[in-house]
Amino acid sequence: MAGEWKAPKFGSPVWLGISASNVPRAREFYAKVFDWTFKQHSTQPDDPEKLAMFDFNPGVSLSGGIQKAPESTGVLQPGGAGVVIYWLVEDLDKSAAAIEAAGGSMLSGPEKEGESGMYRYFKDTEGTTGGIYQILSSCAN
Template identity: 30%
Template structure:
């Protein structure tokens, strides 16, 4: 069943934001590639079990906000379902070597993302 699998947090200062979230919530961060200015983070629930994962990087646009992504097996299939149900698909794009994403709006104007893993088996 599709579920929220990733949260993307845009920042103005990555180091400051990493300190904030790790000091308060004990999140851990790792840089997936030395040539990326982006960090992946891991969380744990209140019982210490693995929680949702996410990413943190520099804010791309002045009004960019936290975005939550729902994992799906096919962006095309779910984009069609979203549009049929009255939502909108604003943008779809590949993420080379990782998968693909789509930015969508629900019927209430809430922004959310879809994520489809690459079939290459990398970075899953």
């Protein structure tokens, strides 16, 4: 047995999101180009129009998915983010306040990710889109 799962350290990159307007088309692209395989989401039913999850090679703890991004974030606009790295935070609201205090801006409100966590999109001082992710307390043990 590999042992009990432990949450990564605060500030660790935990998810790489590839934004797509057409998730099935993007999934086919990455499968053909990089020979990626995709997996079922562990906490919510797989909606192939909204999410296609993948893992990198064994030993790489970062996972990700091709995901339908909310239009309100601007991620899918020309010059939008394309790829978003999600950073683990202890509290979405406190981290959102810290982002804004440091000169960034929040692009979305909290979004629930199954039963596992919550996330929000932000823009840093250079215009780069990122995500913050909080593990729900029921999953952190």
